[in-house]
Amino acid sequence: MQKSRSIYLLIAIVSFFTLAIVQIYLVFHMFELQNDQYNLPEKKVIKESYEDAIANDNLFPGAGKIVDRYIEGSNLLHLEQLYRTDSAAFHAYRQRMLDSTVKTLIARNNIDSLLQLIITRNKLNPQLRYALLLVAIDVAFESNKYMPLYDREQVYPLLDKRIQSKLGIRIGGTLQGLSKHSSITSLTLSSLRAYSYRIQFALYVDTPHRKLAILKMMWPVLLLSIFSIAGVVALFFVTYLNWLRQRKLSDMKSDFINNITHELHTPLAAIIVANKSLRNEKIIDRKENIVSLTEVIQRQSERLHRLITQVIDLTACNEITLHKEEQAVHRLLDEMLLDFRLKYTDAQIDLCLEANATRDIVWLDTFCFTTLIFNLLDNAMKYNIHERKKIKVTTRSNKKHLEISIEDNGIGICADTQKHIFDKFYRNTKPLPVKVKGLGLGLFYVKQCIEAHEWELLVWSQPGKGTTFTVTIPLPQ
Incomplete structure (x- = not known):
């Protein structure tokens, strides 16, 4: 069972992760699709308006003159001279040219006002933010032969x-997390003549919380995905638990069939052997042999009868039909204890009844009540390692209830086992100091009888010190 359960779990976990990966893959691609389409009309309007505003210019309106002032003319000629004569001075001067150009561009940047104008004129989202980047500047001392001023x-x-x-x-700009989805345009302006430059710049415009906005748009899909995965997980656990219950029930039924087959075969085999012996003329010549064999047949027949009765009760106890009648509990207990003593004539047993109850007349089903008490007495004998076994039956009563307690000096029941002792077919798998055969049905019958009568049953037990079962019966008012 352990191996099949592990395989079942492994298959279920692999299937679950496969489903989760497929769901994540689909949601991710839907997110990417929404990301590509997000604010697409606004981006188109901004692109057209921005490119119109910087026609024949670069970066922003007026930026071209700033770049020309620092990079073209005498500065470019001096840079060429240093390039050909002094490498260290060339690199230092190139950095100063770049520094002056960038600082002036930042100081004169007017994209804020331009973007605000575009937003107002076209009624766009007022939360739009931008980032204007200088991507590259190359200079040419000869026609169409560029070298980097900025890399x-x-x-x-x-x-x-x-x-x-x-x-x-x-x-300029405060937009963070730049990506292709927020890119509006990337432009490169160049000239084929000598002593010129080539400049590349890019404008990014987006809302500051783009991903959050897209996720809000996708919330129905996200919820459906989460609910579907949660539903599959819940269905798996319910199915798995039901499977475990069914498997446990199947195992218990198999154990029951194996046990009952063994239990039935044992007395039946003894009866068959005894019967064959009775046909042997050498054996039956002596009278004492016949008495001995008939006693064997009698005992084993009674045992077989009890086993068959238990199997029948197993089916009958599922739906007990009570036939209640008014009975004196003390009288019934006296009769049952007498029969019980006869059953264990060879055992050393101290069995006593302390009839302390002042009221003992109750309505009950005699057969069920007898089954209940006998099963409790049987357990008190079977689960007992003392040479002299002590069982005390005590009755008490008050204005509303009659209590019957059966106390023994047996091996006791641990707390974990007490949780299961009334389960059908339950057999304690832990090592016990005494070997006991059975079907795991005795206390199940007890529970069925208690529930059918709507009585109460309490168990007190301590390993090594014994067990006390207390039945509480309502008195007729």
């Missing part, structure tokens, strides 16, 4: 490190 892969010590990134130098 975004490098870090320039004269510039603030906070504005430098792998995407470029931030000229």
Whole structure:
């Protein structure tokens, strides 16, 4: 069972993770699709308006003149001279040119007002934020032969490190988390003539909480995915628990069949052997042999009868039909204890009844009540390792109830086992100091009888000190 349960669990876990991965994959791709389409009309309007505003210019309106002032003319000629004569001075001067250009561009940046105008004019989302980046600047001393003045892969010590990134130098804007989804445009402006430059810049516009907004749009899909996965998990656990119950019941039934087969075969085999012996002329010549064999047949027949009765009771006790009649409990107990003593004539047993109850007349089903008491007395004998076994039956009463207690000096019942002793077919699997055969039905019958009469049953037990069962019966008012 352990192996099959492990295989079942493994298959279920693999199936669950496969389903979860498929769900995550589908949700992720839906998120990406929504991400690609998010604010697409707004991006198109901003792109067209921005490119119109910087026609024949770069970065922002007026930025072209700033770049021309620092990079073209005498500065570019001086840079060429240093390039050809002094490498160290060339790198230092190139950094100063870049530093001056960037600082002036940042100081003169007017994209804030331009973007606000575009938003107002086209009634766009007022929460839109932007980032304007300088991506690259190359200079040419000869026609169409460029060399980098600024390379975004490098870090320039004269510039603030906070504005430098792998995407470029931030000229303006507060938008963070830049990606292709927030990119509005990326432009490159160049000239084919000598002593010119090539510049690349990019504008990003987006809402500050883009992913959260997309997730809000997707909440029905997300909820359905979560509920579907949760439903599968819940269904799995319910199915698994039911499977365990069914498997346990199946195992208990198998154990019952094996036990009852063994129990039935034992007395039946003894009867068959005794019967064959009675046919042997050498054996039956002596009268004492016949008496002995008939006693064997009698005892084993009674045992077989009890086993068959137990099997029948197993079916009958599922739906007990009570035939109640008014009975004196003390009289019934006297009769039962007498029969019980005759059953265990060979055992050393101290069996006594303390009839302390002042009222003992109750309504009950005699057969069920007798089954209940005999099963409790049988357990008191079977689960007892003392040479002299002590069983005390005590009755007490008050205005409303009659109590019957059966106390023994047996091996006792541990707390874990007490939780299951009334279960059908339950057999304690822990090692016991006494070996007891049975079907695990005795206390199940007791519970069925108690519930059918709507009585109460309490158990007190301590390992090594014995057990006390107390039956509480309502008195007729």
